[in-house]
Amino acid sequence: NSWQKRLPNAPLKKLISNWISRENKRQSALKLVDSAATLKIKYEDLCSKPNETLNNIYQFVGVPALRSNDFAYKSNHQHHIIGNQMRLDDSEGIRLDEKWRETWTSDREKEFNRKGGAKLNRQIGYFD
Numbered sequence: 001n002s003w004q005k006r007l008p009n010a011p012l013k014k015l016i017s018n019w020i021s022r023e024n025k026r027q028s029a030l031k032l033v034d035s036a037a038t039l040k041i042k043y044e045d046l047c048s049k050p051n052e053t054l055n056n057i058y059q060f061v062g063v064p065a066l067r068s069n070d071f072a073y074k075s076n077h078q079h080h081i082i083g084n085q086m087r088l089d090d091s092e093g094i095r096l097d098e099k100w101r102e103t104w105t106s107d108r109e110k111e112f113n114r115k116g117g118a119k120l121n122r123q124i125g126y127f128d
Helices: 002-006 012-031 043-048 050-061 071-076 106-114 117-123
Strands: none
Touching (some): 012 106
16 A cells, blocks of 8 residues: 555556565575574554563563653654654654555455455465
């Protein structure tokens, strides 16, 4: 859906194929790494449980947790990734963005599933 917003004239089939190809490459690369050296973080978990998720990351990489993972101080500090659109808005905190659900149609769903997207989603921990 993100790529469809950026490339509105691109064929949906091509966008889905590209996503599946990238995800398969990522999965193949992960197989080369000891599973103990990886940490799976879901976007939804980061948004719904930011403190817990960030503390899991800190513990995984072996650094002390911040006293506060409250991002309410965003406007007073530079702690962003160049290119991330979040740095340009005036909202505070981490929030779940599911605007894609508004534009996701049953036709898109059918094509995604036909190309193998649902199967791949289940493999990476998402379910129908």
